[in-house]
Amino acid sequence: MRQSIARYYFSRLNIVYIDTNLFNRELSKPQLLEAALRSGTKYDFSGYQWGFFEVDLIAGPRGDYLTGILAKYRLIDRMQVADVYTQEIDELEVANEIKASVRFFLHLRSGLLIHKSKSPDISNQIFQNRFLDIFHKVFGRDVRAEISAIDERNSLLDEFRSFEKIDKITLCLVPSNPNLSDMWGDIDQDLKARDIAKLQEQYTIRSDRDGRALREDPRILAKIAMAEDGYGTAEVKGIKNGIKVSRSTKDLPFFAEVWEADDPSGRILENLGDKIAEFFSRFIE
Numbered sequence: 001m002r003q004s005i006a007r008y009y010f011s012r013l014n015i016v017y018i019d020t021n022l023f024n025r026e027l028s029k030p031q032l033l034e035a036a037l038r039s040g041t042k043y044d045f046s047g048y049q050w051g052f053f054e055v056d057l058i059a060g061p062r063g064d065y066l067t068g069i070l071a072k073y074r075l076i077d078r079m080q081v082a083d084v085y086t087q088e089i090d091e092l093e094v095a096n097e098i099k100a101s102v103r104f105f106l107h108l109r110s111g112l113l114i115h116k117s118k119s120p121d122i123s124n125q126i127f128q129n130r131f132l133d134i135f136h137k138v139f140g141r142d143v144r145a146e147i148s149a150i151d152e153r154n155s156l157l158d159e160f161r162s163f164e165k166i167d168k169i170t171l172c173l174v175p176s177n178p179n180l181s182d183m184w185g186d187i188d189q190d191l192k193a194r195d196i197a198k199l200q201e202q203y204t205i206r207s208d209r210d211g212r213a214l215r216e217d218p219r220i221l222a223k224i225a226m227a228e229d230g231y232g233t234a235e236v237k238g239i240k241n242g243i244k245v246s247r248s249t250k251d252l253p254f255f256a257e258v259w260e261a262d263d264p265s266g267r268i269l270e271n272l273g274d275k276i277a278e279f280f281s282r283f284i285e
Helices: 020-026 029-037 124-142 155-162 185-193 218-228 273-280
Strands: 003-018 042-045 048-060 063-083 088-107 112-116 143-149 165-173 199-204 232-240 243-248 255-261
Touching (some): 003 029, 003 124, 003 273, 029 048, 029 063, 048 088, 048 124, 063 124, 112 124, 124 143, 143 232, 155 218, 155 232, 165 218, 185 218, 255 273
Antiparallel strands (some): 003 112, 003 255, 042 048, 088 112, 165 199, 165 232
């Protein structure tokens, strides 16, 4: 069996709104996620159909995962074929031909979402957009979700501390579920205590100041760390090495490179185990 190196990116599926009747009376969160992925719902975008296929529930590091394939295909396509006997070229209609596909793993308890890189066919952003399009089509307005990139730990924080001048900080955070970190636990508990589904903040620094006070503010640092862990986004604009720059939690994504067999039943999730353990080590057990 031929094997190759594959890159898998880590992000987080955050449920930011859910109708309480649907959640409490009908579906638990794991059941809700499984219902969406197994629904058979298809989404039409720019002449292509998108859907989840080969969805299965498997055991893995830190609990159960839903694994599947997000596929892009055409309902009907035409292709040219060569007739080697008559030396003619014919056209055939082909139904449901897969144009691109990406394997993913969704950790039911935490919302950790790991997907294979398939750029340029399905970039990280396209994967996230189509995943959410299908998810929202299943539930309509009853459930709203977002996917946040997971950053290498302290990557944005280190950048933030090295800015000579801060011009603007933009933060968007959602409460954790269920993980806590000693770096941002107080922020998370405050969001939950005040029933905040999403926190959005923007700090614009006076042009005659360098933003040092914010650079040393423990709550700002905690919020950036929370975004790095996949519970939202953070962006910093300012001056570094004399140049105006912008840095965000999307700039240095957390990923793993693993051996992957042609056979989809290969032990991909097991091969991701060390990187998954590294990610969960950020949190309080």
